[in-house]
Amino acid sequence: MTDLTKLTLAEARDGLTAKKFSATELTQAFIKAIDAANPHLNAYVLATPDHALAQAKASDERLAKGDARPLEGLPIGNKDLFCTYGIRTTACSRILDDFKPRYESTVGQNLWDAGAVMLGKLNNDEFAMGSSNETSAFGPVVNPWRRTRNGKIDNAKLVPGGSSGGSSAAVSADLCLGATATDTGGSIRQPAALTGTVGIKPTYGRCSRWGIVAFASSLDQAGPIAKTVRDSAILLGHMAGHDPKDSTCVDLPVPDYEAEIGRSVKGLRVGVPKEYRVEGMSAEVDALWQKGIAWLKDAGATIHDISLPHTKYALPAYYIVAPAECSSNLARYDGVRYGLRVPGKDLIDTYEATRAAGFGKEVKRRVLIGTYVLSAGYYDAYYLKAQKVRTLIKRDFDNAWSDVDVVLTPTTPSPAFGFGEKAGDPIAMYLEDIFTVTVNMAGLPGISVPAGLSGEGTPMGLQLIGKPFDEGTLFRTAQVIESAAGRFPVPNRWWA
Amino acid sequence: MQVDEATVRRIARLARIRITDEEAKALEGELSGILAWVEQLGEVNTDNVPPMTRVADMKLKKRKDEVTDGNKADDIIANAPMTEDHFFVVPKVVE
16 A cells, blocks of 8 residues: 555545545554654654544544545644643643643644544644744754755754744654644744745634633734645634634634635736845745746736835834733743642742743743833833834735735745754844744734755745735645645655 | 843742843843844834734624633642642742
C-alpha cells in the first residue's frame, strides 16, 4: 500500500469515502510515523494514540453505515494552546504543569463534531510567545527542512518558526494531515512559510477563542496549518462558526471555502504595498515577491502599487499591546486554582515563587513590559497611544480597499534560521513578524502560501491579506500561487 | 526610556514574579532596549484618533441575564494544587 501519511487531507477524505483504506489504518500510519519522527523533531509534546484509535474506530463504524461527517476519520494534530477535555494542556509552560481541562475548546469541539481524529498535542512557544519555538518548556522543535550549502546537506538544525512550530513541523513532516494553530502576530503564517506549508489566520472574530489559552485577547485568532490551500480551506470551514461563549466571535454564516478553490482571479485587483520593501530584506525574498506578482498577472489579475503608510509602526505598537494584554491574561496563573504551585511563607510569596519557577524567560520579559506600560502614569503614553496607532494602521487598509481586493506581500523577511541564531536578541526575533503583524493589528485575514525555495534549498512563503471576512478571496488567490509554484514536500525524511 | 534596576524590581513586584539579582541586571538592559524601540510611536500624530476597539463595527453581543451554568464544583477544583472539600487552600492571609 502507498504511504498514507503522504496524502493530502482532501486525498485522504476521498480515499476513505472510496473505502481504499480505513480510518484505523490511516490513523495507525500516522501513529507509526510520529513514533519514529518525534524523538528527532519534537513536534508533539503529547501523543494520544489510544484516543486517536478510539475516534478512528467510531469513524470506521460511521463510514461503514454511510453516515460519515465532513472530516470523518481524518487525523490531525492539536496545538497545545487548545484545551482538551481530560487531556494534558500546558501551552508549553511549566506553570500549567499537569493541567487537564474539564472542557474542550470550541474550535476543537467543532473539528471532533465534524469527525476529525486527534493524534496528540503539538509543541509551541511558551504561551505562543516566540517566533522560533525555542521558548517552549518542552524544548525546541526541529524543522524537517535542512539547508543545502555548496551542494551538500548541512545538518545544522533549523527552527520551524513559531509560535505554532509543532504544527508547521508536524504538517511538513507528514505527522498529521493538518493541524490547529493560533496567530497573535504571525504565529500561523510565519511557521507555515518556514516549512513549506499553508497557514491562514482568519479575520478576528471568525473563530471562537473559547477554550484556547489566552495570550493577547484583541489579537489572538485560531486557524489551520495544512499541506495545501484546499486542505486549509476545508479545515477552516470546520473550525469557524458562531459561539455564544465568545462575545467577540461573530454571528455570520461560514461560507463554503472549498468551493473557492479553482475559481478564477480574472479582474481581481491585487495591491503591492511599497512600505513592505524593507531594509535588510533578502534579494531572494524580493525576487519571490516579483514572481508572485507575475503569476497573478498571468492568471488575469491586475496589479496596483499601493501605500500603507503606517506599516513601520505596527511592530512597535504590537510590542505594547500584546505584552499589556498578556500581563493581564497571565495574572490568572497564581498557583492556587490550577497548575504549578511553589509554596512560600505567605500568599504573596507563594505567587512570586510560583510565577518565578513557572514562567520562562521570554514570558517574564513580556509580562514585565506589559506591567510597566499599564502601570500608573504610563497607560496613556503607551497602551492608549498604541491603540490609536492601530486605528491608523486599519485606516491604511480601509483606504486601500477602495482600490484593491487583496494585498500581496512576502510572509517573512528571510527563510528559516538556525537554532540560537536570534535567541540572544529579543528585537531581532520580534522582526520575524514585521510583515505579518499588521494583519493582526488591523484584525484582517491573512494566508501564507509556499512559493519557492531559497538559495539554500529552504522554503519561502508569500502572504495574501484580505478584507474583513473575505477569506474566500484569499483561498481563491492562494490557489493560483500554489498551482503556479507547485507544492513543497520535504525532499528527504532524514529522521525516518 | 531608561529603566533602572529599582524600576525593574518595582515592576516585578507588581507582576508578582520573584527575580534574582542577575535577572534584574539583565532585564534592566532588555526592557530599556524594548522601550527605547517602541518610542518611535511618538513620531505618529494621533490627535483626534480614537483608540481601536475592534476590527469591524459591530455591536457587542448580549444575552439574557440568566444562569446558564453551575453545579461544577468538582470540575472547578479538579486541577487545584491544594484543596479541602470544595475549597482552594492557600497560606493564611489574615492573622
